[in-house]
Amino acid sequence: MAAITEAVPVRPARPPRSIRSAALTTVLVLPASLWYIILLVLPLAIVVVMSFGLQGNHGSYAPGFTLDNYGSAFERLTPFTTSLWLSLAGTILCLLAALPIAYFIATRAGRRKSLFIVLLVVPFWTSFLIRTYAWLTILGPDGLGGFIGDSIGDPGFRILGTPAAVLLGVVYGYLPLMIFPIYVTLERMDRTLVEASKDLGAGRWSTFRQITLPIILPGLLTGSILVFIPLMGEYVIPAILGYGRVFLIGNQLVLQFLESRNWPEGAARAVVLILIMLVSVIFYLWFANRGRKTRDVSVI
Amino acid sequence: MTDQDLDQVIRRMAQTPLSRRGFMYAGGLSAAAAFLAACSSGGSSSPSAAATTSAAPTSAASEAPTASAAPSVAAVVVEKELFMYNWGDYVDPTNMKAFQQEFGVEKFTYDTFASNDEMMAKFQGGATGQWDISAPTANFVPAMRDQGFIQKLDLPHIPNAALIDDTFKKQWWDPTDEWQLPKDWGTTGITVRTKFVKEEVKTWKAFFEVAPKYTGRIVIVDSPDDVFVAPLKALGYSLNSVDPTELGQARELLLALAPHVLALDSDQYNTKIETGEAVLGLTWTGGILELRDKPATADVEYLIPDDGTVFWMDTWVVLADAPHPNAANAFLNFILEPHHQALETMTNQYASCSSAAKEFIDPKVTSDPALYVPADVQAKLEGQKDNSGSKLRASIYEEFKSKIGQA
Numbered sequence: 001m002a003a004i005t006e007a008v009p010v011r012p013a014r015p016p017r018s019i020r021s022a023a024l025t026t027v028l029v030l031p032a033s034l035w036y037i038i039l040l041v042l043p044l045a046i047v048v049v050m051s052f053g054l055q056g057n058h059g060s061y062a063p064g065f066t067l068d069n070y071g072s073a074f075e076r077l078t079p080f081t082t083s084l085w086l087s088l089a090g091t092i093l094c095l096l097a098a099l100p101i102a103y104f105i106a107t108r109a110g111r112r113k114s115l116f117i118v119l120l121v122v123p124f125w126t127s128f129l130i131r132t133y134a135w136l137t138i139l140g141p142d143g144l145g146g147f148i149g150d151s152i153g154d155p156g157f158r159i160l161g162t163p164a165a166v167l168l169g170v171v172y173g174y175l176p177l178m179i180f181p182i183y184v185t186l187e188r189m190d191r192t193l194v195e196a197s198k199d200l201g202a203g204r205w206s207t208f209r210q211i212t213l214p215i216i217l218p219g220l221l222t223g224s225i226l227v228f229i230p231l232m233g234e235y236v237i238p239a240i241l242g243y244g245r246v247f248l249i250g251n252q253l254v255l256q257f258l259e260s261r262n263w264p265e266g267a268a269r270a271v272v273l274i275l276i277m278l279v280s281v282i283f284y285l286w287f288a289n290r291g292r293k294t295r296d297v298s299v300i
Numbered sequence: 301m302t303d304q305d306l307d308q309v310i311r312r313m314a315q316t317p318l319s320r321r322g323f324m325y326a327g328g329l330s331a332a333a334a335f336l337a338a339c340s341s342g343g344s345s346s347p348s349a350a351a352t353t354s355a356a357p358t359s360a361a362s363e364a365p366t367a368s369a370a371p372s373v374a375a376v377v378v379e380k381e382l383f384m385y386n387w388g389d390y391v392d393p394t395n396m397k398a399f400q401q402e403f404g405v406e407k408f409t410y411d412t413f414a415s416n417d418e419m420m421a422k423f424q425g426g427a428t429g430q431w432d433i434s435a436p437t438a439n440f441v442p443a444m445r446d447q448g449f450i451q452k453l454d455l456p457h458i459p460n461a462a463l464i465d466d467t468f469k470k471q472w473w474d475p476t477d478e479w480q481l482p483k484d485w486g487t488t489g490i491t492v493r494t495k496f497v498k499e500e501v502k503t504w505k506a507f508f509e510v511a512p513k514y515t516g517r518i519v520i521v522d523s524p525d526d527v528f529v530a531p532l533k534a535l536g537y538s539l540n541s542v543d544p545t546e547l548g549q550a551r552e553l554l555l556a557l558a559p560h561v562l563a564l565d566s567d568q569y570n571t572k573i574e575t576g577e578a579v580l581g582l583t584w585t586g587g588i589l590e591l592r593d594k595p596a597t598a599d600v601e602y603l604i605p606d607d608g609t610v611f612w613m614d615t616w617v618v619l620a621d622a623p624h625p626n627a628a629n630a631f632l633n634f635i636l637e638p639h640h641q642a643l644e645t646m647t648n649q650y651a652s653c654s655s656a657a658k659e660f661i662d663p664k665v666t667s668d669p670a671l672y673v674p675a676d677v678q679a680k681l682e683g684q685k686d687n688s689g690s691k692l693r694a695s696i697y698e699e700f701k702s703k704i705g706q707a
Binding site: 056057058059060061076078079136140141142156158160161239243244245247251252255256257258259260261262 | 415417418420421424443446447516522523524561562563564565568575576577686688689691694697698699701702704705706
């Protein structure tokens, strides 16, 4: 939308053409704007309006104005803190796993590069839910969980239904979101810089720290945000692999909207979550960009 | 990918039939999506939809309803399509095909929901005109009626409605029997692997008492209405209680139970019992009863607790803005025919609400006390009310859920 307002004053000398170009811009931007308004702004507005409303007679929502929903949004914070810890741990583990993988594909895979990229994408052809169910079999009593239990002689040992299982599912599910941004920055990196660094006597570690890391930092940050934000809303993995023993804010929202049918209270909690995420992402970007002249880190 | 496709894929994958109320999580996903879609379309359920209520085709008045099914149904033109919104895998596929052939219905769309709550959320979000028939559990019928989501049944065109047993008529959810037709019914009870659990767990009270001995080996369905049954019945109260003192006592029992629970799972509870991961359960019958026929799990027992439990009934309703009302009537009449009912019962493993079907059902099924409950046990069952308005129940359930497995 910004492009429209800027396009007009730039060329005051030739008004007819700039009007035409402004019209053209409008037409071209229209689908994207509509998409943005209908699928993002409007639902968000509905959630905000709903968060001030009342619970209807049969659940759902009734028009009204109250702040009570926000009062109760700050009660029972355990699911929120659990989500926060899981998201932080999940993001860090994804980061640690993605970095070598992306590095390998970008620099060492040679002719098989495309093959590896395809292999990373292939799982997306299957529903996420089915892939999560597959982990039930892999980690279950007839799978890895039972095997480890037998090996250490503890029949009570299990992986499923523990935070570890949830964390594993999370890393599995979100890893590609971390690999791709890092891969892209590594791919575009000028490899001669590394050679130059080595020629000048820097060791592997200091080359990585002083050359590679600053260059791929935007990818790392983008990947972290792409993983962290959806993770805060995650509720499927804890329910399936966590056996419902890991209760996250996503599960709490589902409970409030569906089972309790208290849409306004659920909406208030969602709004609070959105605000917290917004503030933390802004802080994160500010922190990552501090001391830099250009802001080359953005969410996308 | 629709829920139904997904359903089938997973079904094949797991090689075990899914429970009727399975697919909680898949459902949750699609419900969230549907919720957004419904909101953004700006549609709201208009109460005026109820204006179509009892809009029976004019031909209905001219012809006297007869006891025999065929003539009155054949008199109206049945549309070539039928859209159904139902629990996953809840109509026998043979019946579906036979219905299509008999009435020339070329397109039978079967969409699924995973919980009553999800279905309700979809209608409250404004989904209208998408389906002809749905199958809510009875305690949801009044709310659907009051909000104008369903229409009165066109009973002259569903003569087989007369085959429903009196037990299931004139219930609180539909005193005049004109909004729903009973589909099937069942209970929520205690599942025990007797190989591992040596104590007799014949009551909810015993269930709570032995629970600490089987810590980490108890599975419970993730459904607030069903979970509240156990503590309230163990304490001797109504399972529909909203009394703060009674619920306070129930809360204590639930919170004491929570640390010992292995999983809160509406979807794979039968698998957990089958593998022996869980040896004690608060479950439905779906997916459990057939375990008894397998050698490895022949020790599975499903018990209807002596201190009473919930009797739930699923219903057929016609939606207020059904695009194909005649096909809907034809289907309801078709499915209520005794031999079709018998097939439904044998496939779904839930008891039919029509005794006329009994003679067509495998005697092994009809003699199963878990499905065809003896009269003295039936007397102890209590119908489920719509308790979704109780904030106390909601908050206790949330607290319980957040403490599962937490020592």
